[in-house]
Amino acid sequence: VTAIHPKRMLAFLNHFIIHTTRFLNKFSCVCEQKLLDLNHRIQKLEVTMNILEAKLASIPGLENVTVEQATPQQPPATNLPAVTAGDDQAPSETEPALPEAPPTLTVSQDPRYMKYFKMINMGVPIEPLRNKVLMDGLDPNLLSTPDAPAPPLTQQESSESSFGRRETIMMSLATN
Numbered sequence: 001v002t003a004i005h006p007k008r009m010l011a012f013l014n015h016f017i018i019h020t021t022r023f024l025n026k027f028s029c030v031c032e033q034k035l036l037d038l039n040h041r042i043q044k045l046e047v048t049m050n051i052l053e054a055k056l057a058s059i060p061g062l063e064n065v066t067v068e069q070a071t072p073q074q075p076p077a078t079n080l081p082a083v084t085a086g087d088d089q090a091p092s093e094t095e096p097a098l099p100e101a102p103p104t105l106t107v108s109q110d111p112r113y114m115k116y117f118k119m120i121n122m123g124v125p126i127e128p129l130r131n132k133v134l135m136d137g138l139d140p141n142l143l144s145t146p147d148a149p150a151p152p153l154t155q156q157e158s159s160e161s162s163f164g165r166r167e168t169i170m171m172s173l174a175t176n
Helices: 006-057 111-121 126-135 140-144 162-175
Strands: none
Touching: 111 126, 111 140, 126 140
């Protein structure tokens, strides 16, 4: 087999470099455009969320509202008295009130830990995540037990801004 002439080899290399450079330039432009489109979509979502939060904040008395998840084990209440528009008594006054057990929230459902479990599901290594949880003032050992009951809120966490409460309400509504 004879060797390829140096001028021909140089032409092949130049052709390869030119076409590879064009491909990489086009690929980078397409990637940049897709990232820009994604950035615009995220900005639209943020604006929509801010509007929704403002609307929720304008509703008086929403600060203390919590949404309970219905459990499928509860039998439907069939023998409750019917209440008409003319009744002065509420059904809770006629029947003794049953004490409701507070819903048990697992660590993976706790809004304080929810973002960390999403990161774990996305493949983030647990060790750096434990450091982040510790820096945020939470217990990093709970990352290994997602079905354990969530720890109670501290006084500082319970007196958070109303944004945290609305976020919790919206997340629990989204899971229903």
